[in-house]
Amino acid sequence: MSTILALDGVQKSFGALKVADNINFELADGEALGIIGPNGAGKSTLFNLIGGTLPVSAGTITFRGEGVTRKSAAERCRMGVARSFQIPHPFIGMTVYENLLVASNFGNSGHHDAEKECREILARTGLLPKANRPAGTLTLLERKRLELARALASGPKLLLLDEIAGGLTEAECESLVDTIKDIRDAGVSIIWIEHIVHALTAVVSRLIVIDFGRIVAEGVPDRVMKDPLVQEIYMGISVDDDAA
């Protein structure tokens, strides 16, 4: 499989604080990758660097074989990078449908039937009944679904999901996981930051653990989660062999 995204020696510092420290990884086309780590580890910052909201301090980012390190967030979106936020940021004065149309009209769209595509995405994400409601009136789950739907409407090749399952009930979480699986199976590459590990491992085939802006573990989810270092820093517990 070809590589869709590659980070090479990516660094980001705010003054003396290093929030991304020599980050190297590659994402294969169609792969789903999970990122875990404690709060403040630099996970969302990593999304800001990949999405182009923040410039890197050093290192390079390659997307679809093209250097995007110096490209703006808008340019990267038009190339196929889309993102959903941990705290949903819908355009509250516009309807759900219009929110999607904005992304579809100006994202990585090409010449397609934006209205038809947005209706299909609304159906896939379960938002069709709410299509003409102002986005400001949605519930938390609906807002999270709108974040996802709007990101999809921009026509992504790479989808960055930031704690999209956070704050949802178990049942809501399950239906969201199903939706994300469908997106993955449709061939969209995914990087998903999530604290709810079982939701994450239901979708991703690889995990990266970040702490203090560094990648501290990487691999197949089962093995990564059993790594004592990961258990200590992520779960806040250390597991000794005798207890197991």
Added chain:
Amino acid sequence: MVWINAVLQGVLLGGLYALFAAGLSLMFGVMRFINMAHGDFIITAAYLLLALVTGFAIHPALAVPLVIVALAAAGYLNQRILLNRVLGKDILPPVLVTFGLSIIIQNALLEVFSADSQKLQAGWLDTASFKLSEDLAIGALPLLMFLAAVAVIAGLQFVFYKTPLGRMLRATSDDPEIVPLMGGSNAHIFAIATALASVVVAIAGIFLAMKTNFDPAAGPARLLFAFEVVIIGGLGSLWGTLIGGIILGVAQTVGAQIDTGSQVLAGHLVFLALLVVRPRGLFPKT
């Protein structure tokens, strides 16, 4: 009958005031930008038309679109090159920069066109009128002005609510930080908004040139009327802007009917009264 006439003329004058206000409202709505040079841009458009028609003897039918295109292009470049640099969380820098622009424009106009008050002769349009009854008539120019205002407002309404560009402008108004993540460039969208506002400014200037005398220092008073109209109508509401224009226009003509000298004062008093009763305007959007 004189009162009915005053109200009628006021409604038509309101069209011009709505044109003054629509551009200001649009720029504030999309990017929270307060343009203190708005009135001076209107006067500049008026002088540009005057210069093209009387100075260069260009036929008005050609001069009018030229003025509109020139203002739109100037608006786009002005936003892209100058105004975008001062846009931010703080609303004071745009106010200061456009206040400076206002002074520069007034002095430049003074230098080129002198302080003499001027008016564009509109030929038959100046005097043509339709008789409604024995002592009630509406002028062709005020009527055209009003219809133009309705058309401009309806056009903006259509652009804002039915087109991809309008959705992008509204999205930017909602949350400019998210728009780049949807593939839109803020700098470009802001400049498009200003270009659109400048088209309305040009139309307002064209009618002003034909309607009344103007001089290089006439801008700030037009800005004041525009502010009053926007606030009466309610921020962000396009049809509210038209209603606001009509209210200010009627207040002024009725005031003038009571006492010729109190035209402008009557407008301000009605504005103040409405500000007390409805501080957020008649049709607040948000």
